Amino acid sequence: MTITTYKSLWIEETEDGFSNSIVERNVADLPAGELIIQVHYSSLNFKDALSASGNKGVTRQFPHQPGIDAAGVVLSSSQSDFSEGDEVIVTGYDLGMNTAGGLGQVIAVPAAWAIKKPEGLSLRESMLLGTAGLTAGLCINKLLKMGLKSEHGDVLVTGATGGVGSIAVFLLAQYGFTVAASTGKSTQTDFLKSIGASDVIARDEFSDANKKPLLKERFAAAIDVAGGQTLSNVLKQIKAGGSVAICGLVESPRYDATVLPFILRGINLLGVDSVEIPVAKKQSVWQTFAQLNDYSALESINTEISLNDVPGKLDAILKGEGTGHYLVNMSDDAGA
Ligand SMILES: NC(=O)c1ccc[n+]([C@@H]2O[C@H](COP(=O)([O-])OP(=O)(O)OC[C@H]3O[C@@H](n4cnc5c(N)ncnc54)[C@H](OP(=O)(O)O)[C@@H]3O)[C@@H](O)[C@H]2O)c1
Known part of the structure; x- marks a missing residue:
């Protein structure tokens, strides 16, 4: 036809x-x-x-x-x-x-x-993940490449009820990580726990415009979709040697930072682009998704x-x- x-x-x-x-x-x-x-x-x-x-x-x-x-x-x-x-x-x-x-x-x-x-993934399942899933998968791959292991501690996801955030929570939990989910929606705690979050944190905790260059080391790594003040505060709370994969700007494309988390704790800020990367890199993430069993x-x-x-x-x-x-x-x- x-x-x-x-x-x-x-x-x-x-x-x-x-x-x-x-x-x-x-x-x-x-x-x-x-x-x-x-x-x-x-x-x-x-x-x-x-x-x-x-x-x-x-x-x-x-x-x-x-x-x-x-x-x-x-x-x-x-x-x-x-x-x-x-x-x-x-x-x-x-x-x-x-x-x-x-x-x-x-x-x-x-x-x-x-x-x-890929075999093992239906057209429908591929768009259950969609660009949000591809992006979450690329963020996780970057963190894994930096040596992130589950025993290093909690992995924070910001904007956790959004498309990228919720699929990042799900995938991290599937891969055995303990996930802390930050959200602006207090009504969605049960939802976030049902998809794999161990801890749900109010978004406000990351919105304080404090001047301290470092805060208590709290997370082994983070996936950030927000930018802005959220990213500034997340960077200050990453454990020594940890990494933040940044893919979004829902709060702001700008953020304020000092070099201290980088030079005193050796943390890494990893940019993630799911749009212009070579198609073979996209293919390898979709191939991994085809192995998800739940x-x-x-x-x-x-x-x-x-x-x-x-x-x-x-x-x-x-x-x-x-x-x-x-x-x-x-x-x-x-x-x-
Ligand atoms: N780099 C790439 O290749 C790539 C690919 C895909 C998406 N992105 C970007 O990633 C971001 C998220 O995309 P998405 O499709 O997941 O969006 P989405 O479904 O709209 O989710 C965004 C979530 O961010 C949180 N949020 C909203 N306003 C906020 C604020 N002012 N401060 C902090 N958090 C806020 C909300 O979650 P809570 O209420 O749970 O906090 C919201 O549900 C966007 O900026 C998008 O452009 C980039």
């Missing part, structure tokens, strides 16, 4: 700002791509909410089809590495930024952006929604009010 039209989240610039709706688009209107992919699942990310709200740092040209990740089936390929029917995962690069993204049922992308879905906590982290539900979720994500991760089922029947 040839697909000629498809549904998409569609962001338009208007006199009053930016509007979103679900529209029908023509496959023929997509710019030429080496792979034409029917998207079965996508996920919702903070960056999608930025794109949908007209953030020009993410998306310069409107109207636009957002969605920074997609799992689906190749409809046609001009490259010999891929064939019609291959199941693939695409995350990052320009997908959903200025290239029509996975919150449309069809995308056209360069073959170099796609990986073949997806039940991932199911409880995710809320499955349809494409029609997406517009109603964007605002809460922008305000940091969402809990967990949204799996977007892109089929026409989803949510019916």
Whole structure:
């Protein structure tokens, strides 16, 4: 069956700002791509909410089809590495930024952006993890490379109820670490414990603008999605030799720090990018995910929604009010 039209989240610039709706688009209107992919699942990310709200740092040209990740089936390929029917995962690069993204049922992308879905992982499971999971996995890999071991002590995750945070809590617990989860949502303690946190810490504990260059050594390592004052305070509380993997800026892209945690405790600040890294690095993280044997906590982290539900979720994500991760089922029947 040839697909000629498809549904998409569609962001338009208007006199009053930016509007979103679900529209029908023509496959023929997509710019030429080496792979034409029917998207079965996508996920919702903070960056999608930025794109949908007209953030020009993410998306310069409107109207636009957002969605920074997609799992689906190749409809046609001009490259010999891929064939019609291959199941693939695409995350990052320009997908959903200025290239029509996975919150449309069809995308056209360069073959170099796609990986073949590993055996042992379904398309749905891959987007239960999505870009948030890939990023959490990359953060953990960096910490492991620095020699982190479970006996070194607690690993802190900030923004723990968010997409990256909740999956980081889940993965760290699966790998045998004791996880301290920091959250601004006092109502979500039971949720965080159910996905693997041993300790839940109020976000306020990291928001104090104190001038002390060092605080009591408390965590063996941390994964930080916040930046800002949170990151400043986290750095002061990492045990000697420990590391912080930083991937986000939900609080602020700026942070205040002295060199003291680095030169007196030898701690490391590790930057994590899941977008522009070589596709082989992404592939190796997806391969590790294919070996996870318990997806039940991932199911409880995710809320499955349809494409029609997406517009109603964007605002809460922008305000940091969402809990967990949204799996977007892109089929026409989803949510019916
Ligand atoms: N480097 C990369 O390649 C990469 C990839 C993916 C995402 N990211 C970035 O990682 C960050 C998290 O993404 P996400 O998709 O997980 O977002 P998300 O689902 O919206 O979660 C963010 C969480 O951060 C916490 N938070 C919100 N406002 C905060 C504030 N002012 N101070 C401290 N914490 C706050 C909230 O959790 P609590 O209420 O539990 O505290 C919120 O749920 C974003 O900045 C995103 O752009 C980067």
